[in-house]
Amino acid sequence: MGAELSVTENEAKYLKLIYRGQCEESTKVRTTAVAKSLGVRPATVTEVIQNLSEKNLLWYRRYHGVELTKEGIAEAQKLLRKHRILEILFTDILKYNTQRACNESSKLDYHASMSLINAICKAYGHPEICPCKKVIFSDPKCKKK
Amino acid sequence: MGAELSVTENEAKYLKLIYRGQCEESTKVRTTAVAKSLGVRPATVTEVIQNLSEKNLLWYRRYHGVELTKEGIAEAQKLLRKHRILEILFTDILKYNTQRACNESSKLDYHASMSLINAICKAYGHPEICPCKKVIFSDPKCKKK
DNA sequence: TCTTAAATTTAGGGAACCCCTAAAATATAT
């Protein structure tokens, strides 16, 4: 099984942020920007990034940006799938606006099991986009039939 | 505001367990039992209990049991309210059985904001018992009207 | 009661995480 990855909740936050920047907005992900975004110091960001790099979730070249590896992308997509399925649930049941749904989802996504997410996904007919129109990544274990 | 309480996720686990034993099953809560239940050593339980005691969530007398304080009871009820409202959601939407609903809820309850819980509560007509027939504590901020 | 077994607590550590400041190194823009 190669590297055993276990991402902490904090690291998950970084992954989601980096994925959004890099893969969804094609932005170069900068240390300072991440730091501002998360309310920590740049040195802290560097440290966390180095940890993620050791877990093979991203490539890291000193003083240059980072790039998610295949595993990092997979992990980020898993997290964002959870996040967005939860958004679907909250906007539907609770009539939350996208902003609020996103906030609540951010608190829970990391902790939701994929099987819970898949059950919600099924209940909502396997939606393909979230309330803010972003892609909901599919999971092979989540059967449409 | 007196004591500033901020319970960690782990401490929350202890609180829920102690509350269930003490208030719902009138059992004397023993260190060893808690340890077995949570899969840790007795010494660890003692330590966490001492921390909870410093946060004024329970009374602690060495070698004798513990007893939740008013604040501890309130905190536990808050957590269990979240837990049970989530159970309602999962059994309804996902057709989960009570066991599974409980498992998933345990992972999320601590992280769900009370406002999210109240929104779900409202969507389900302010239920008073959870799927396993236990009381769902009410929240003054959760209006029935 | 006395003694022993069971339960509980201290003492003393350790590991994982996350965060910081100050100082150095590197990159970039003029």
Next chain:
DNA sequence: ATATATTTTAGGGGTTCCCTAAATTTAAGA
């Protein structure tokens, strides 16, 4: 080229959770 901005090292610190081994204390049996 050089000044400025960005990023990284170096060196710490705090919290939380967990453990083992050695006391204590309680409780139960003889």
